[in-house]
Amino acid sequence: MFITQYRHFALSPGKGLKCCQIIDCFGKVIIMAARNTLMQKKPAAKAQILRDYRLRLRDNIRSIRENFSEILKSAKVEHDSQANPFTQFEQDQYELQVRVATISKAGENLLKLISDLKQFLILNDFGYVNEAVTLNTTQCQADQDNLNGRLSNVKDDLSSVLSELEHEYYHRSVLL
Structure with missing residues (x-):
């Protein structure tokens, strides 16, 4: 600079x-x-x-x-x-x-x-070090929030698929 x-x-x-x-x-x-x-x-x-x-x-x-x-x-x-x-x-x-x-x-x-x-x-240069740590923390927090959202979507999808499978399984067992 x-x-x-x-x-x-x-x-x-x-x-x-x-x-x-x-x-x-x-x-x-x-x-x-x-x-x-x-x-x-x-x-x-x-x-x-x-x-x-x-x-x-x-x-x-x-x-x-x-x-x-x-x-x-x-x-x-x-x-x-x-x-x-x-x-x-x-x-x-x-x-x-x-x-x-x-x-x-x-x-x-x-x-x-x-x-x-x-x-x-x-x-x-503590100001720069603190700024870098804050930036990395913010970026990691954003990544964590993104992954939590994806995992929540996967959980919801698995839950709906599992409930459909259970429903299908119990309806077949009743018919047999």
Whole structure:
């Protein structure tokens, strides 16, 4: 429901958003989901959990931004370097590997945050659970009423057939 609000941020060639803007939109979606799920908890607990989610989100997004900008900075070719070109290449390659690993770790942490939010939403969304139980109870009650009506019709039919059979049986036995 929150994702559909950001559907207009589709990435098309030449018209897409920057990586940082997408991450900001993603962060807003997570915070909105956290706020809506925390409405049923105590205010102090809601605020603490919300602060924890925000802190985790900010740290991971900051890590992704910083490392991404450093990767872009290191992509510039510097001819003024006093180091051997092969040494500089190895150093740059190692730095890129470390930064990409850090971005990957921050991405995994964001996925874990999403998983935590989903779990929190599933476990603590009592309104939805109560609504589902009420809906299932209503549906089962309707099915039970339907089956009771059918059984009543079958009982009436069997009763009429049985009375006809008894009537026929006793009339034949009298004739014999």
